[in-house]
Amino acid sequence: MTDPNLISRRQLLRRLALGVSVATVALARAPRASAAQLPLLSPGAQDAKAVHYVEDASQAKGATAGANCASCGLYAGASGSAQGPCQIFPGKDVKAKGWCSSWAPQM
């Protein structure tokens, strides 16, 4: 008689694969809480102007209610931080209250 608590090798491998997948996604989405701050993106920089970046979303002409860098899917700052990295501006931080025309909802 087999022990009902035993799992097959195939089931074990499936569970391990699922665990690794979930952990990978969680790490990829985790904010960089302990990362050092990067230099702030200047709204006057050419690449910032190209997407109409502003440091205060309330001053943006095209921003919808609630849309700002902190609510953007491309923002990589820690939750509650005043500034953080943005995927479209490597090496720069953007203001959490900022906004640009590339704003995308978080998934």
Ligand code: SF4
């Ligand atoms: Fe902010 Fe998102 Fe634009 Fe980056 S892409 S500057 S996080 S609104």
